[in-house]
Amino acid sequence: MLxxxxxxxDNGKTYKLKRTFIKKLYKKCIPFSRARWLLIxxxxxxxxxxxxxxxxxxxxxxxxxxxxEVNNEDTELILPDLDKDPILDFPKPVHNDQxxxxxxxxxxxxxxxxxxGYVRDAWGNDEYHPISxxxxxxxxxxxxxxxVDSLDxxxxxxxxxxxxxxxxxxxxxxxFNIDGEVNVFETxxxxxxxLLSAYHLSGNDGLFLAKAIDLxxxxxxxxxxxxxxxxxxxxxxxxxxxxAHFNGGASSTSEATTLQLEFKYLSYISDNYExxxxxxxxxxxxxxxxxxxxxxxxxxxxxxxxxxxGKITLGARGDSYYEYLLKQFIQxxxxxxxxRRMYDxxxxxxxxxxxxxxxxxxxxxxxxxxxxxxxxxSPKMDHLVCFMGGNLALGATQGRKVNDIxxxxxxxxxxxxxxGKELTKTCVEIYFSTSTGLAPEIAYFSTSEDATNxxxxxxxxxxxxxxxxxxxxLFILWRLTGDVQYRHWGWKIFQAFEKYSKVDEGGYTSxxxxxxxxxxxxxxxxxxxx
Numbered sequence: 001m002l003x004x005x006x007x008x009x010d011n012g013k014t015y016k017l018k019r020t021f022i023k024k025l026y027k028k029c030i031p032f033s034r035a036r037w038l039l040i041x042x043x044x045x046x047x048x049x050x051x052x053x054x055x056x057x058x059x060x061x062x063x064x065x066x067x068x069e070v071n072n073e074d075t076e077l078i079l080p081d082l083d084k085d086p087i088l089d090f091p092k093p094v095h096n097d098q099x100x101x102x103x104x105x106x107x108x109x110x111x112x113x114x115x116x117g118y119v120r121d122a123w124g125n126d127e128y129h130p131i132s133x134x135x136x137x138x139x140x141x142x143x144x145x146x147x148v149d150s151l152d153x154x155x156x157x158x159x160x161x162x163x164x165x166x167x168x169x170x171x172x173x174x175x176f177n178i179d180g181e182v183n184v185f186e187t188x189x190x191x192x193x194x195l196l197s198a199y200h201l202s203g204n205d206g207l208f209l210a211k212a213i214d215l216x217x218x219x220x221x222x223x224x225x226x227x228x229x230x231x232x233x234x235x236x237x238x239x240x241x242x243x244a245h246f247n248g249g250a251s252s253t254s255e256a257t258t259l260q261l262e263f264k265y266l267s268y269i270s271d272n273y274e275x276x277x278x279x280x281x282x283x284x285x286x287x288x289x290x291x292x293x294x295x296x297x298x299x300x301x302x303x304x305x306x307x308x309x310g311k312i313t314l315g316a317r318g319d320s321y322y323e324y325l326l327k328q329f330i331q332x333x334x335x336x337x338x339x340r341r342m343y344d345x346x347x348x349x350x351x352x353x354x355x356x357x358x359x360x361x362x363x364x365x366x367x368x369x370x371x372x373x374x375x376x377x378s379p380k381m382d383h384l385v386c387f388m389g390g391n392l393a394l395g396a397t398q399g400r401k402v403n404d405i406x407x408x409x410x411x412x413x414x415x416x417x418x419x420g421k422e423l424t425k426t427c428v429e430i431y432f433s434t435s436t437g438l439a440p441e442i443a444y445f446s447t448s449e450d451a452t453n454x455x456x457x458x459x460x461x462x463x464x465x466x467x468x469x470x471x472x473x474l475f476i477l478w479r480l481t482g483d484v485q486y487r488h489w490g491w492k493i494f495q496a497f498e499k500y501s502k503v504d505e506g507g508y509t510s511x512x513x514x515x516x517x518x519x520x521x522x523x524x525x526x527x528x529x530x
Contacts, residue, residue, distance in 0.1 A: 103491055108157050110498065110508075114530055115154075115162060117506020118146055124173060130507025131523040140180035144169065149190045149527040151208075152197035170195075171207055176215050179237040184222045184230055185255035190527055192216060192262045199269065209269060216266050216275050223278045227305030228285065230256055243302060250299040250308040256282055258320040260328050283328070287342060292372045293352055294345030296321060310371030314354070315382030315442075322346050323387060326395050334398065343395060347416060350388075353377070355419070358445035358454040363429060364422040365445050379445040386427035386439075386469040390476030392420030402481050424477055427470040428489045430455055437496035438464045438514040462513040463522065466501065466529040 118135075122128040125135025126145035138145060147166050154163040192215050199208035221239030222230040231241030232251045243249030260279045267276035285305050286296070298317035299308035314322060325346060329339035354366045356377050366385050367377035396413040397405060409417070431439045433455045442461035446454055471490055478486035500519055501508040508529055512520035 100487070103494075107494065108159075110494075110502075111153065111157060111530060112159070112162075113502070114507050114525065115150065115159075117503065118525070118530075119162075119165070120506060122146070124169065127527065128507055128525045129523045130503040130505070130509055130525055131521060133505070138186070139178055139182045141175075141178055143176060143178065143182070143187075143191060144174055145186075145190050146527045146530065148174070148194035148198075150530040151194050152201055153530055155198065155201040167198075167205075167207070170211060174211060176211075176218055176236050179235065181233045181235060181242055183255075184219060184232060184234050184241075185252070185258055187215070187234075188219060188259045188262050192219065192266070196262060196265050196269075204269075212266055213270055213272070216263065216270075220274065220278060225302035227302055228278065228281050229300050229302040229305050230259070230282070231302050241302070247299055247308060248301065249303065250301050252317040253296055253298050253300050253307070254317050254320045256300050257286065258324050260324055261331055264328070264331065283339070283342075287338060291345070291349075292369075293349035294342065294347070295349040295353065295369075296346075297371075311368065312354075312371070313368040313382070314350070314366050314385045314388055315368065315380075316384055319382075319384045319387060322350075323391050326391060330394075330398065347392070347395065351415075351419070356445070356447075359447065359449055359451040361454045363426045363445065363454050364419065365426055366423065367445075379447050380442060381445065382442050383427075383430075383439050383467050384469055386424070387472055389420045389422075389424030389427060389470075390473035392416045392423070393473075393477055393480050396420065397480055399480075420473070421477065421481075424470070424473045424486075427473065428493075431470065431493055431496070433457075434514045435517045436464075436500045436511070436514045436519055437492065438500060438511065438519075439467075439470065440514050441465060441467075457515055459513075462515050464501075464511045464514045464519075466497070466508065466510055466526050468528055 114130075117130050118128045121130070121133040122135025124142065124144055124147070126138045126142045127136050128146060129136065135142075147169055151163070151166055151170075154166060192212055195208045195212040195215065199205060199212065202208065215236075218236040218239050219234060221236075222232075222234040222241040224241045225231055225243075229251060231249075232244040232255065233242040234240065235242060244251060260283065263275040263279035267273045286300075289296075289305075289307060292312060295312045296318070297307040297309050298311050298313060300306075301308045312318065322343070325339050325343040329336060329343065334340070350366060353369060353375055354377060355364060356367055356379065357364055358379070365379065365381045366388060367379050367381065369375065369377065393416075396409065396417040402417070406414075427439070430443050431437055433453075434440070434457070440457045440462045441464065442458070444456040444458065446456060471493060474486045474490040474493075477483070478490070497508065500514075500517075501511060501521075503509055503521075507525050510522040510524050510526065512522055
């Protein structure tokens, strides 16, 4: 099966999805001569012998979705062989010496410290409060956010006993029939995404697919709005969407447009394309809306499908719209070109309207706009924006090593890569500018030529929620460039978390103020920490 593509017809007003290679070929070959049909048959014969194997790929691409047999025996525990399974055969680091091996084990030990505290104090709860040794739920009864969100890490770290414990809980205790309100976005990326990742990394354990289908069917209730833009929340038992309790019920743009990777993959492995169609229709609708050089406001109305308000940011409520444009293009082996067009338009808008430099050191940052046509950049940058350094590098290289393609990269790609590097350096500088070596939730940048400090941290913004965005970008840039500096920066950040966020009895905690030592602790471990 090939990924879907989008064709315009009827003067560009109607969209058609073609789901299979056969369908595309059939439409093209109806008027063919007998000789051409023979040629087609020969081609298929060759392709059959080339591609038939345990893992079948229509196109050779690391991002292509593999077609594999599904294990439907819910009671069978599947543990991949980390030495043999090609899915887990990550590239060997260039600097794979004893020091980095020891550091890798320290990261694994940190995970165990966090996991063991959660298991002891909060097993089955959505979230963990390590200081007070208790758990809490995001809905009436909870659906094990921390457990499900950690399944892939347990597999990657080869923690077999812990994985079996977590899988048993999914099999015996995970129940989505909750008569209460859950956030569609958070439930999709953490729970549905966790199940799908576990399905993939476990070698297609049917338990995870069955649970993912159950959850996906319930989440579809959020798409019952007049416009098809999903409501912010959903009642999983009743399968009814619930509008946000502010801004006229508008949904966050980033939340409505950060469901597609999960829903498309669920369609791919379940062969039910309702998930794909409903999530992709959101993108078709947004493609038709007026934008500011590819930039979009941070709210969408489920009632009329229009943007609500005018604020533009790559931070909270806007961030992952730009991330998923690129990743949807990559997910479908670069076949859905309108995603790449929308991404390129947006990045051009970022470079035109949002990028500026601080004083006195000239740190590159991505600011915010109050609305369309207002090019007065607010020098405010959320930590969430730090995903963009890695995203720009990924867009410039499409996941290929820089050394392999540098002589063939366009000027625009080279510029995007440089901006990604500079932005990531700024994010690292935010960490290293504080007394704890950890970043605040929000930073401001000096715009006065007389300034002595580039980075300004306001008291209400000085907390740290264990966010991953900067480390994500360091990981991507290390893999793409091979520059060991990114590893060293990542290790230094890890050491700061170990020093100030680690709770001795188990777990790690968010902090109230990263600018003072010792920092006050918040008593909450976010699921994404694991």
